[in-house]
Each structure stands twice: as structure tokens, then as C-alpha cells.
Amino acid sequence: MARPDLHDRIASLRKLRVAQDRVRVRRTVTRRDGVRVEVDGRWLVECCSNDYLGLSQQFQVTTALQDAAGRDGVGAGASALVSGYHAAHVALEHELADWLQAPAALLFGNGFLANLAVQQALLGEEGDACVQDRFNHASLLDASRLAGCRLRRYPHGDAEGAIRQLRNVPEGAAMLATDAVFSMDGDIAPLRALALVARVQKALLYVDDAHGIGVRGPNGRGSVAEARLGVEEVPLQVISLGKALGGYGAAVVGDAALIQHLAETARPYLHSTALPPALAAASSEAIRQARRDDWRREKLAGLIERFRTRASAAGLDLMASDTPIQPVLCGADAQALAWSAALEESGYWVPAIRPPTVPEGKARLRVTLSALHSPEEIDGLVDALVRAREPQLQAADVA
Incomplete structure (x- = not known):
């Protein structure tokens, strides 16, 4: 009986992931200060953490x-x-x-x-x-x-x-x-x-x-x-x-x-x-x-409302969520990757989420908010999302 070679199998699977824009890459955080993190020598505003109340670095x-x-x-x-x-x-x-x-x-x-x-x-x-x-x-x-x-x-x-x-x-x-x-x-x-x-x-x-x-x-x-x-x-x-x-x-x-x-x-x-x-x-x-600390939840709720109000007014495709998890739908995997890269250029870290984690055709940016974010950072994030979307809108106009 000829057994499959596992190295051949994983090489074939990785080739498929590359073709589908579904390769996952670990990023190294070298320093962290609140919602600001240093990644690959550059400071970014982290909008992808689950530290919703900002307690992971709280002094006590x-x-x-x-x-x-x-x-x-x-x-x-x-x-x-x-x-x-x-x-x-x-x-x-x-x-x-x-x-x-x-x-x-x-x-x-x-x-x-x-x-x-x-x-x-x-x-x-x-x-x-x-x-x-x-x-x-x-x-x-x-x-x-x-x-x-x-x-x-x-x-x-x-x-x-x-x-x-x-x-x-x-x-x-x-x-x-x-x-x-x-x-x-x-x-x-x-x-x-x-x-x-x-x-x-x-x-x-x-x-x-x-x-x-x-x-x-x-x-x-x-x-x-x-x-x-x-x-x-x-x-x-x-x-x-x-x-x-x-x-x-x-x-x-x-x-x-x-x-x-x-x-x-x-x-x-x-x-x-x-x-x-x-x-x-x-x-x-x-x-x-x-x-x-009810104030942490109250501030977080205010930031969520601010993000949703501004993002909706800008025509971004949001999902029905009043939680700190605020997905922005992109559609194609390549589109989500492009938006994520554009956000990083603007100083915001929001990785692309792609199948099989989410259904086919539902790739997204999974924005997560923290009580440590400032209102100005929320406004800047929405502005960066609007700029990231512009090439897609321009391509649609040409088509």
C-alpha cells in the first residue's frame, strides 16, 4: 500500500491557500502601551484585541x-x-x-x-x-x-x-x-x-x-x-x-x-x-x-455607538451588532486583505478575517473596540476605512 507523503500533502494545501489568498501570518508585537502596539518596528493603533475593558495592563x-x-x-x-x-x-x-x-x-x-x-x-x-x-x-x-x-x-x-x-x-x-x-x-x-x-x-x-x-x-x-x-x-x-x-x-x-x-x-x-x-x-x-468600574462599560458603549454612527453614515457595510465586535464586510478575500493593508498604512491594525473562519463570500475586517480607545482614534479609524474603500469604489465606477 502506498501511503501519502505528509510533506507533499501540506505543500499542496499551502499552495491552495496561497492561490485563495488564505495564508495566515503571525505578526510579532515587540512593545505594547494601551491600545498602541509596536509591530515590525512601527507603532499601530490596535483595533483587533479582545481586551474590551482595558484590564490586561491595568496597574492593580x-x-x-x-x-x-x-x-x-x-x-x-x-x-x-x-x-x-x-x-x-x-x-x-x-x-x-x-x-x-x-x-x-x-x-x-x-x-x-x-x-x-x-x-x-x-x-x-x-x-x-x-x-x-x-x-x-x-x-x-x-x-x-x-x-x-x-x-x-x-x-x-x-x-x-x-x-x-x-x-x-x-x-x-x-x-x-x-x-x-x-x-x-x-x-x-x-x-x-x-x-x-x-x-x-x-x-x-x-x-x-x-x-x-x-x-x-x-x-x-x-x-x-x-x-x-x-x-x-x-x-x-x-x-x-x-x-x-x-x-x-x-x-x-x-x-x-x-x-x-x-x-x-x-x-x-x-x-x-x-x-x-x-x-x-x-x-x-x-x-x-x-x-x-461601570465607567469602563459606559465608555465602551459610547465608543461602539460612535463607530457605528460614523461608519453607517459613510456607507460602510456593518453587521447588526451592539457589542465591541464590529465586523466590516468586504466580500472577496483579496478585498479584505487590501483594506487591511491600507488601514495599516494609516496606522491601524485590523487583520482580514477570511473563510473558513467565516462563510464563503463574507470576508471582513473584524474591528474590535476597547474602553482604552479614544473618540479621536475611533474617528480616525472610520476615516481610514473610507480611504481604504476608495479603490474599490473607483473600480466599480469604471466597470
Whole structure:
């Protein structure tokens, strides 16, 4: 039997990516100061970070990190169930549970691990199924495949589609899983409608609020709280420590019995080194800042409104989003790359997002805003977007 040569395979795949304008390139940040970053020797205004509240460099947060690292060291040393569960982890889990008004929380290294843990630990029997929004994050979709349960997908944001898919699961446990804020479009899932669907169909509603926590809801408690839902309706939600909270890691928050089951059986939890305690200490401080500083959310909301008002007036193709994620549709992959390059020439860093991350023909610039941006930087970004679009408009006029 002649086996394929893997080097030949990857060379062929890369050639295809080059032809389709879909090569991804890592850029090196050498220095960072607020929303200004030095990339390839040039300072740019960063409009592509998930640091929505500007907490990743906040003085008290970084001081908490440094103090804890000096006291506890760099790493946890082991998995949580061996000897890696430190006092800083306990404090962070309690802080999260108190903030989100839930019985319990469990820390993970990142959201990918958390989503895999939940589905592997809860959907392990024959006939079990996970019903998901078609635009869910890759970690939710991949988790179903790795867990071995049946994956059924419904049209984006369509609660009636979700109930149709759940009705097609005649036996076995069922989970209804959705992003709360969709990471590429910036829109919001219909959580109240989905909660009703889950209750009627006796499915567990699981919400990934990576991009909503800290930004939405009372005291930044996220999309579930904003929808006036609690643990009874949403027994489990995953939140990110690495977006609005500015750090790294994730947590599953919710029903105490389910959280205990995850802590005792979830393979990504059992077989991973625990989150560094210094990062846990920094995240606890970030949560205190996020809970208290409503001004960060208020300023961010004002910047979002300013961007949308000016961009809409300029005729830019926006999507229906009132979140910090503000996609500007470009269409063709080459067009998105050209716009991104033009923005960089103007001093703004906004990478092009292309398939397969987004659907074919829907390449875009994924603008993300932070409370650290100034109104003048928002105005300058819109002006730069208008200039970037001019060659496309001129070509259309000639045609």
C-alpha cells in the first residue's frame, strides 16, 4: 500500500491557500502601551484585541500578578487533583461564583478545554446529542466530535430550528449549546427563547459567554444575566478570563452537582496542569475591577455607538451588532486583505478575517473596540476605512 507523503500533502494545501489568498501570518508585537502596539518596528493603533475593558495592563491587575508570582512561583506544578490546586484558585472560583450568582465555578486552562470537558463528561452515553447554532465557536463544534456524541446544527439564531433538531433526538441525553455573543458577527443569541426550548425538550442549555462576560449585563455579569436567566434555566456557562478580563484561562460556572462531576471526571481537567496561581490572582483582581468600574462599560458603549454612527453614515457595510465586535464586510478575500493593508498604512491594525473562519463570500475586517480607545482614534479609524474603500469604489465606477 502506498501511503501519502505528509510533506507533499501540506505543500499542496499551502499552495491552495496561497492561490485563495488564505495564508495566515503571525505578526510579532515587540512593545505594547494601551491600545498602541509596536509591530515590525512601527507603532499601530490596535483595533483587533479582545481586551474590551482595558484590564490586561491595568496597574492593580499587573501588581496582583507580580505579587502572586513572587509568592507562589510561575506555575501550579501539577494538575488540580494532584497538588496543583492553590489558594489563589479557590479564591478565584469563589469570586466568579459570587459575581455570577451561581453555586460553583471550575477553572480551566482555556475555553477550548472547558467546552471539551463539559461535553465529554456529560454526553458520554450512546444516543446522547448536542444541538448547536451553526455559527458556534469551533471549540463547541469540535468538542461534540471529540466527545463522540451526535452533533446536530440549527440555522443561526433560530430557536425554532433548535427545537426541530431536538425533536430529532428521540432518546439519550440532549444538550443545547450556543455562543452568547458570536465572535465573528458580534450578534447575540436569543437566550430566553433557547431557554424555553431547552425546558420544553428537557435538554441542558449550555452557554459560551466568552465575549459577553465583563461587557454585558448588570455589573458586567454577562449575557445570561442580561437575559434575566439564572442557573435553573442555564445550568452551565463557560466564561473566558482572557477577553474582557484581560488575562488567560476559562471557567465553567453553574450547578454545583454538575461542577463537581466535571471536577471528578472531565479528562481535560484531570490531565492538565492547573492554571498558574499568579494568573488566578490577577484574574481575581480583574473581576473586582470589572464588577466595580461601570465607567469602563459606559465608555465602551459610547465608543461602539460612535463607530457605528460614523461608519453607517459613510456607507460602510456593518453587521447588526451592539457589542465591541464590529465586523466590516468586504466580500472577496483579496478585498479584505487590501483594506487591511491600507488601514495599516494609516496606522491601524485590523487583520482580514477570511473563510473558513467565516462563510464563503463574507470576508471582513473584524474591528474590535476597547474602553482604552479614544473618540479621536475611533474617528480616525472610520476615516481610514473610507480611504481604504476608495479603490474599490473607483473600480466599480469604471466597470
